[in-house]
Amino acid sequence: MQNKKELRRMMLSSRRSLSSNERNIYSQSITANLINSNIYKEAAHIMAYAAMPDEVQTNMLLEKILADGKTLCIPYITDLKQGLMQAAIIKNINDLVIGTSNILTVSDNNKHYLAPEKLDLIIVPGVAFTPDKYRLGMGGGFYDRFLPQAFNAVYAGIFFSLQQVKTLPLDATDVPLDIIFTENHIWE
Ligand SMILES: Nc1nc2c(c(=O)[nH]1)N(C=O)[C@@H](CNc1ccc(C(=O)N[C@@H](CCC(=O)O)C(=O)O)cc1)CN2
Numbered sequence: 001m002q003n004k005k006e007l008r009r010m011m012l013s014s015r016r017s018l019s020s021n022e023r024n025i026y027s028q029s030i031t032a033n034l035i036n037s038n039i040y041k042e043a044a045h046i047m048a049y050a051a052m053p054d055e056v057q058t059n060m061l062l063e064k065i066l067a068d069g070k071t072l073c074i075p076y077i078t079d080l081k082q083g084l085m086q087a088a089i090i091k092n093i094n095d096l097v098i099g100t101s102n103i104l105t106v107s108d109n110n111k112h113y114l115a116p117e118k119l120d121l122i123i124v125p126g127v128a129f130t131p132d133k134y135r136l137g138m139g140g141g142f143y144d145r146f147l148p149q150a151f152n153a154v155y156a157g158i159f160f161s162l163q164q165v166k167t168l169p170l171d172a173t174d175v176p177l178d179i180i181f182t183e184n185h186i187w188e
C-alpha cells in the first residue's frame with residue numbers, strides 16, 4: 001500500500017482535476033444532502049470550515065447555518081507546528097480574514113472559542129475517504145487531535161465522490177468519521 005504522503009499527492013491532484021463548474025455543482029449537491037439530514041437539523045452548535053480553492057465549497061453551507069440561527073464555528077489554528085486548532089465562533093461570513101495557510105478564518109483581535117464538548121456536529125474536510133469512513137487529511141493531524149475533544153459531536157465528512165479510495169494506510173491516532181456525504185451518496 002502507498003504511504004500517506006504519496007497517496008495525498010495523488011488524491012490532491014485528482015481533486016484539482018475537477019472543473020470549477022463541476023466543483024460548484026457537486027458542492028451544491030453535497031450541501032443539499034447535508035442540510036436535509038436529521039443530524040444537521042438536530043444540531044445547534046456546528047463547526048464547519050472555510051474552503052480552500054480545491055475543497056468542497058462551503059459558502060452556501062456557512063450562510064445556511066447562520067440563517068438557521070445555529071452557532072457556527074470554523075477552525076482557528078492556535079499552533080501550526082503542534083497541529084492544534086480551536087473552534088472559533090463566527091457571526092458573519094464577511095468578517096473572515098486570511099489566516100494561516102491562506103485559509104479564511106476569524107480575525108486575531110476578536111476571537112471567541114466554543115468549548116469543543118459543546119459542539120453537536122463537525123463538518124470535516126479531507127483529501128480522501130474510505131467507505132468505512134476513514135479519512136486522509138492535509139497531513140497536519142489537526143482533526144485527529146481536535147475530534148476526540150469534541151466527544152458529543154457527530155463527525156460528518158464532506159467529499160467529492162472522486163475522493164473515494166478502497167483503503168487508507170491507517171495510524172493509531174486516525175479518527176473515523178460517523179457519516180460521509182458526497183454528491184451522490186451518503187455513508188452512515
Ligand atoms: N478548509 C480547511 N481548513 C482547515 C483544514 C483543512 O483541511 N481545510 N485543516 C485540516 O487539517 C486545518 C489546516 N491544515 C492544513 C494543513 C496543511 C496545509 C498545507 O499544506 N497547505 C499548503 C497548500 C496546499 C494546497 O493549497 O493544496 C501550503 O500552505 O503550502 C493546509 C492546511 C485547519 N483548517
Ligand SMILES: Nc1ncnc2c1ncn2[C@@H]1O[C@H](COP(=O)(O)OP(=O)(O)OP(=O)(O)O)[C@@H](O)[C@H]1O
Binds near residue numbers: 137142
Ligand atoms: N492525537 C494525536 N496525537 C499525537 N499525534 C498525532 C495525533 N493525531 C495525529 N498525529 C500525528 O500527526 C501527523 C499527521 O497525521 P495525519 O497524516 O493522519 O494527518 P491528517 O489527518 O491527514 O491531517 P489533518 O487532520 O490536519 O487534515 C502524524 O505524524 C500523526 O502521527
